[in-house]
């Protein structure tokens with residue numbers, strides 16, 4: 001993070017799995033703990049320890065130090081309306097609101113925080129906790145160029161950031177990369193179960209499945225080759241992988257259909273969460 005883009009004050013509302021992961025990223029990237037406050041009725045022990053170590057204020061009276069320059073919302077979407085009344089003192093017309101709430105639209109956020117002008121909807125994912133996240137972001141018309149830079153800097157502390165100019169696309173981002181790590185972990189589980197069905201001991205199957213995804217991910221990260229080429233590099237003509245892929249990628253009810261339905265269901269749920 002460059003000094004010119006650091007917020008002078010940042011309030012994080014909801015310091016759970018996602019909010020906590022982002023906070024760790026900001027602190028590791030150089031955001032001073034004294035510039036941060038967290039607002040969460042019951043922060044985990046690990047979060048309380050991190051805050052104590054870094055000088056992050058835990059549950060100060062909202063607005064005691066005036067409105068925040070940046071307010072990051074990382075509570076569950078269903079909690080927005082219940083949490084909003086206590087947050088009003090943190091928000092002024094100068095505050096940049098960054099929301100990672102799945103499904104909650106700019107209109108929802110404007111209704112909950114009427115003083116807010118600048119609103120960024122961001123959809124990070126859990127690998128943000130190790131700086132390997134993928135985030136999609138959308139800024140409303142009230143967000144200044146400088147505020148968008150600040151949001152970009154904060155989000156980039158967690159990994160890749162891709163801005164979209166159409167708010168509706170954030171729900172598609174949610175279905176692909178927001179929820180995506182869970183699909184990959186589910187693949188590890190399924191691969192290990194299939195290994196057991198093929199005769200491997202359970203712990204051995206899990207070690208092999210896990211390292212296969214770790215290794216394939218690392219190869220993707222280090223290689224410039226398209227995923228399709230990497231797949232082809234594993235697939236000897238007439239060999240075992242070709243036999244496996246003929247099932248996995250079959251035209252009907254294969255992986256492409258299944259993943260399309262999976263992403264569509266997650267995107268649909270994001271739409272429902274807007275309420």
Ligand SMILES: NC(=O)c1ccc[n+]([C@@H]2O[C@H](COP(=O)([O-])OP(=O)(O)OC[C@H]3O[C@@H](n4cnc5c(N)ncnc54)[C@H](OP(=O)(O)O)[C@@H]3O)[C@@H](O)[C@H]2O)c1
Nearest residue numbers: 014015016017018039040074075076077083100101102124
């Ligand atoms: N997890 C992901 O991979 C991921 C990825 C992208 C976006 N998101 C989004 O991130 C948000 C949080 O998800 P999460 O998975 O991090 O959930 P989480 O672990 O449950 O975190 C939410 C935190 O907010 C706290 N909280 C509840 N009510 C509050 C209030 N009134 N004021 C302040 N804090 C309050 C919760 O405390 P209690 O536990 O005590 O209720 C919890 O610590 C969601 O909107 C989700 O859509 C999550």
